[in-house]
Amino acid sequence: MPKGTLFKEQIKSLIDSKELFLYPILDENQIGDISIDLRVGTDFLFQHQGRSAHINTSSNEVSSRSIKSNFTQARRKVGEKFLLHPFQPTLFSTLEYIKLPKDVYAVLSLRSSYSRLGLTISTIVQPGYCGCISVEVINCGNIPIEIVSGVRFLQVRLIKVDSVDLDYFSNIRKYACQVRPIPSKANEDIELKFLNNLHTT
Numbered sequence: 001m002p003k004g005t006l007f008k009e010q011i012k013s014l015i016d017s018k019e020l021f022l023y024p025i026l027d028e029n030q031i032g033d034i035s036i037d038l039r040v041g042t043d044f045l046f047q048h049q050g051r052s053a054h055i056n057t058s059s060n061e062v063s064s065r066s067i068k069s070n071f072t073q074a075r076r077k078v079g080e081k082f083l084l085h086p087f088q089p090t091l092f093s094t095l096e097y098i099k100l101p102k103d104v105y106a107v108l109s110l111r112s113s114y115s116r117l118g119l120t121i122s123t124i125v126q127p128g129y130c131g132c133i134s135v136e137v138i139n140c141g142n143i144p145i146e147i148v149s150g151v152r153f154l155q156v157r158l159i160k161v162d163s164v165d166l167d168y169f170s171n172i173r174k175y176a177c178q179v180r181p182i183p184s185k186a187n188e189d190i191e192l193k194f195l196n197n198l199h200t201t
Contacts, residue, residue, distance in 0.1 A: 006104070006158040008033050014101065020158075021099035021130075030152065037111065037152040039095035041132060042078060045071040045181045047089040058192065078150035084119065084139040091136055091181035095150060099130035106156045108135065114153060117145055121154070127161065134181045 006014070011031055014020035022036065030037040047070055055070050071091070076082050084090055100106060106125035109115070118141030125133055135154065139145055147153070 003160040003162055005034050006160055011036065011158060014104075014158075019101045020104070021097070023097050024095070027152075032155070035155040035157050038108075038133065038154040038156055040147060040149050040151055040153045041093040041095040042076055042149055043093050043181055044074045044076065044082060045091040046074060046085075048072050058196070076149040080149050081146050082149065083144045083146055084137065085144050086139050086142050089136060089138055091134055093132040093134055093179065093181050094154065095132075097130075097132050097179065098125075100125065100128055100158075102128045103162075104158050104160050106133075106158055108133065108154050108156050110137075111153060111155055117141065119145065125156075131178045134178055 008031055011020065015022060025031070026039070049070070052070075055067055057067070074082070078095070098106075105127045106129075108121060108123040108125070110119055110121055118139060119137055120140055121135055121137050123133065123135055133156075
């Protein structure tokens with residue numbers, strides 16, 4: 001069960017005790033009263049129309065076309081610019097590498113300056129996660145938006161939970177310990193084999 005959002009002094013205490021790892025912290029003001037600002041990293045995946053008419057998430061057969069083939073990889077140096085085109089899903093990794101305590105999870109939201117431009121994200125990070133956080137962002141407006149790699153783009157709230165028995169690595173996690181954005185692995189969900197057999201004769 002949730003115990004509540006961590007405050008600035010609690011966050012700093014976790015960092016000082018090395019229970020929470022966060023690197024790099026380029027500005028001490030990144031740690032706010034109830035959140036930490038995270039920056040846009042240098043690796044991106046931009047969705048594009050592939051050779052197939054659709055993206056197949058209904059089959060985990062090896063022969064099915066890879067979801068990854070519908071994304072273009074790109075890299076920008078810190079300070080370089082990139083465009084978020086209308087309704088083009090874009091994945092990027094945060095500049096910061098983070099390791100959460102086993103009894104803390106993270107909820108990400110956009111800094112209000114960017115949400116007011118029509119950008120949206122939806123990301124939650126499980127307790128014990130380690131790696132750069134992969135973020136999915138969509139420009140819901142009708143014009144491209146230019147963003148700078150390295151800019152403070154996100155706010156992360158840390159929520160402490162009652163149980164300290166949560167083990168991020170007790171089960172195989174599809175996106176654990178990543179440092180670059182990874183395309184969806186929806187076609188690797190274990191229930192697909194069962195579901196696909198429901199209507200076979």
